[in-house]
Amino acid sequence: MSTKVPRRKGSRTKLREFFLENVGHVLNSDLLRDIAGTSEWARRVRELRNEEGMNIVTHNDRSELKPGEYLLVNIKPLPSFERGISKETRAFVLDRNGFTCQMCGSAAGEPHPYDQGRKTRLHIGHIIDKSMGGNDDLSNLRAICSVCNEGASNLTLNRPQAIKLLAQVRRAPTSDQLDVLKWIVEKSPKQTLGLLNKTQ
Structure with missing residues (x-):
């Protein structure tokens, strides 16, 4: 008579189960590393979020969370x-x-x-x-x-037209106009340089 050896749970499975047991609770990286039992725990958490759609947030998503803290918001999967x-x-x-x-x-x-x-x-x-x-x-x-x-669920906003943007910039104080110009130059330096060359 053969006996079945129970399969060992992988680190991703352990983390998934632990998050589901602690929905709405803040979990820190040390605890998650212990649960996963591997130095690759952070990659497993990313896989749960990106591949399985688990709504796990960090300090990048929620200002009340500190670096190294994770929270499963709810069990509803991400889009x-x-x-x-x-x-x-x-x-x-x-x-x-x-x-x-x-x-x-x-x-x-x-x-x-x-x-x-x-x-x-x-x-x-x-x-x-x-x-x-x-x-x-x-x-x-x-x-x-x-x-x-x-706050954007099912919300569709039209992008502003150039004429409306220009109207707002023209009404702004000179210091704000210069801030806009600085932002445009930093965002698109090659295109800005090309436009300046064309006007000369």
């Missing part, structure tokens, strides 16, 4: 486009959008203007949500920050 999008597509959309949120204009890595406690972290989102008939085409994807993403 599939965030998990299934390729690195190439993500890089293309972020570059096309100038590494700035297309709703509030905050740039990746900078302090967020509407949440002073955290830096801007960009995600890839839909312009027209899937629930409203949108698709995963490049033309329907945009860079969006964590703050705007939290």
Whole structure:
């Protein structure tokens, strides 16, 4: 008579079960490393988030969390486009959008203007949500920050037209106009130089 040897749980399985047992509780990196039993625990957490869609957030997503703290918000999985999008597509959309949120204009890595406690972290989102008939085409994807993403469910905003933007810049004080110019030069130095050469 043969006896079955129970299969050992992998580190990803251990972490998944532990997060599900502690939904809504802040977990620190030391504890997660112990649970996983491997130095690769952080990669396993990323896999749970990116491949399985677990809604695990860090200090990059929530200002109340400290570095090294993780929180499973709820058991509702993240949208599939965030998990299934390729690195190439993500890089293309972020570059096309100038590494700035297309709703509030905050740039990746900078302090967020509407949440002073955290830096801007960009995600890839839909312009027209899937629930409203949108698709995963490049033309329907945009860079969006964590703050705007939290409040952007089923919300579609039209991008401002150049004439409206110029009207706002013209009304602004000279110091603000120079700030806009500085931002444009830093964001697109080659294009700015090309425009200056054409005007000379």
